[in-house]
Amino acid sequence: MAYEHRGKSTSLFGSVDKVTLLLYLLLTLVGVLAVFSASWVEGAENVMSFTHNYIKQITFLIVSLIVGVVIMLLERSLWHKIAYYLYGVAILALVATLLFGHTVNGATAWFEFGPIRLQTMELAKIAIALATARLMSEYNFSIKSFKSLAKVAMLLIVPLFITYMQNDTGSGLVLCSFILMLYREGLNKWICIPIIFIAVLFLLSFLYSPMVLLVSLILVFTLSACFANNNWKQGVMYLAALFGGSTLLFLIFNVAQSFSVSYYTILLVSTLLSLIGVSIYAYRERMRSVLIMVALAVASIIITPTSNALFNILKPHQQDRIMTYLGKTDDASLNYNVRQSKIAIGSGGFFGKGYLQGSNIRYGLVPEKHTDFIFCTIGEEFGFFGTMVVLGLMFAFILRLMRMGDRQRETFGRVYCYIVASILLFHTLINVGMTIGLVPVMGIPLPLISYGGSSLLSFSIMIFIALAFDAQTARNI
């Protein structure tokens, strides 16, 4: 089904996936319109001056399209050949940025070439994607092998660490999205699920007390095990024994008054001890899922009280952002961004206030309204209708990229396409999510729409490489 009208055209541009190209053009057009709205000042002179953001954005779009055409003309094998070299250059560039870069909003992530300012990580992502794709397409690479996975991890951890040093962890966290591609490539789901689970738990641990989390964890895991094995009696018995025993111990300790122990401590110790018994039982009974649950539970229980310690690893401004997201701060200026962003989007209603009519945008009440918070401009001026159109375009675009990946004949191209799709998905989730208060504020742009030359250019290059892979695959049939 993926090949219906392919092969008819043999020219390079004739075999380009026109739907994807159209989606790309539509998204960038939306971007230019939104940037214009966010930057336009009523009554400003020199509408066409290069000092205006929208003129810069249009210029970058033209540059991106030219670069795109060049990419389409290059042989796909070239990318395979130079992938590792590009990776090396990217790492050097990141280190150079860290040492000599320009600091914006606390992040030393920018390199200045005269009037042009580039965010190194944006471009480095292309190299990392290509290098990862090449690594995973090596003949001796096995997704099931620990050694192979460790290589991938190394490939990702190095740039992640550098972005952490740059104070720009947000951009680095994009690499976490590779988990989706790894899953697609056959990574054990019992590796994927815990990673995601622990990430979610990490955030929740700030919201709720350890006691609440511990009880929830016990209930969730016990009931999941019951569900997996369809054996409810054992689960209920286990819960009764655990809570009954803990309560009894608690009373004994406190009535004796010899020394006082909190209920939390008793429950925690009892649970950990009981899990030893449970795992022995499960091992004998060959209940693999219960064993996995036990491992997860232990990991979760260890994570929960230590998350504060982990939290301290984050930079202060990152801690602030997370605390803001969790509603744990009274600092009005920290809440301000998200609050204003939600107000702008929320007040848009169904059809929005009309193009160039968004009052919150006009009056500069939304911070970073043309870059990271560009989605507010769309939300306020075009309402739910506008946000659905943009999300719809992005959704179609990501599915299209996955489809392009799936019809690649080589692992290299497939992995690459999936990485691009994963990055776009991650950016969309985090960027849109932060504007509507779903995720903490991280300084990452909305792909193809947010104002910013390096962002637009790097996403364009990334996408055109994928398009080139796809077009050349089609031609070679």
Added chain:
Amino acid sequence: MNGGGLSSRAIVARIITIVIFAILVLRLGYIQLIDDRYAGLSAKNYLREVVIYPPRGEIYDRNGELLAQNRLCYDVAIVRKDMPKEGFDTTMVSELVGMSREAVVKKLEQSPYRRESRLTRYPITVEQKLLLDEMNIGGFYTTQRTVRQYPRKIGGNLLGSINEVTQEKIDKDSTYAVGDYIGMEGLELAYEDVLRGEKGVVLQDIYAPQPDRNKVLSEAVAGKSIVCTIDAGLQQLAEELMKGKVGAVVAIEPSTGEILTMVSSPTFNPDELVIGRERGNNYAREIENPRMPLWNRAVKSRYPPGSTFKVVTGLIGMQEGVLRPHYTYTCEMGYHKDGEHIGCHEHRSPLDMNFAIATSCNAYFCYVFRNILENKRKYEISKDGFEAWREYVLSFGFGRKLESDFLGEGAGYVPTREFYDERYRKSWNALTLLSLSIGQGELGCTPLQMANLAAIVANRGYYYIPHIVRQIEGQDSLDARFYKRQYTNVAPKHFETIVSGMWRGVNKDGNCKGARLEGYDVCGKTGTAQNPKGADHSTFISFAPRNNPKIAIAVYVEHAGFGKDMAVPIASLIEEQYLTGKIARRDLLSYVKHTKIDYPMYTKKKKK
């Protein structure tokens, strides 16, 4: 790749994508379509409710002359975040608004965000506002409003003043908010509900204050103007005549109960108490004046009515049947009985009632008074007779509020049986109270009540409740009570003899000939009220002409001696002005205007 289909992993990858997008879509749908808080919060972000102050209703005199009007002024609000960080001249601003530089700087520091904060306590003038606009500093915002202006500068106590509403009032009445103005005293207070109008609310765009874009939530409704019953020219004349004297003048149109003039002397210039920087000082000056200009004597003071009250004694006697106009009594330089002695001046004797009123014989009314109280045919004991007498007196409007539309009206005082029982340990009779017959003793009347007595006699037996407002914009009529004749308990037929006595007193052989106006048949009764504080009070009630009276007046001048000395000429000049439209007696006018009474009792500072 497995054939044409997708691997299950690829499908799950798509499902994950769908789930993520679904979460975003649901959340967006919630905040954009369901949760309606954001529209309001958004509006609050850049809109603010601005109060539009309505102009206060104007006050006109009975001839359409403006007594109180509005002057445009501006409240200055400051928002520091909209101000330039530096580089504007605080010294210039402070000079412009008349504050010290330190005060301005302090104010700027206190008001970082909200616009509610006013820079100056008092509004600035139009000129100051234009100068401020010219300086063009961001962060200064002006709100238009009005303060009062009293162009005739007369009738301080009559008109009252305006001040900022107190927190106490705001707590009680939710129509007021901090910074609103409210009428204080006088007409401004009495007709506050009518004059104030309704505040409007406009949604203003904070960042782009363009008037045409503002959304009007509720229109401001201008206060209704009122036409009061005062004759501005007459009021001014009366105030000038009362200069240097302490007392009051009240003139009423008998056929309507409309108050033509109401002077409390000393008076003050209402224009000096207009909200502004000078108000505090001026107010302090007035309040510290030992003659108490802010005390409205015309409606509040309790004065002994003196001989003017003989009119009432005579009328009650006739109604009670113990007096016929032709009864004569002998006056031997006063009334002497059982050790009680009330003196009188020299005049023909014996005399009838007509002459007794005209010449103001004390003895005659002592007889009448005793006859009223000791009327054995009607009352067992004279205390019952006293109570009957008291009822008559109350029906003349004494000892109670007249229910006029003027707030702060005093009730005066008419003693009760209980009062005397306590004072004399129940052992009292008509002789004990004899001085009541001639308006002395414990009687206390407001000048308004005395002018009302003049109106009652002028009307031959009834009055209209005196009132200060003639017409309210948009209203066809006043309260119904002002159109109802209030009859006394004395039958109208008895009044004509009293009227003729009062006419005789002015025009023939009485003691108030100074009030005579050729061709106007002025009727009047003088009073010389003894008092423990000093010289006698000079008082006079009068009306004119005798038939179809146009004006009834009471003049009360504290410590000015005989009624004919001061009260008569003042009343007469006012009547002349009102009836003839001019004053021919220039010498008298000048004499009265320039006469100052010595008030040793008022020189001491008021005790705190």
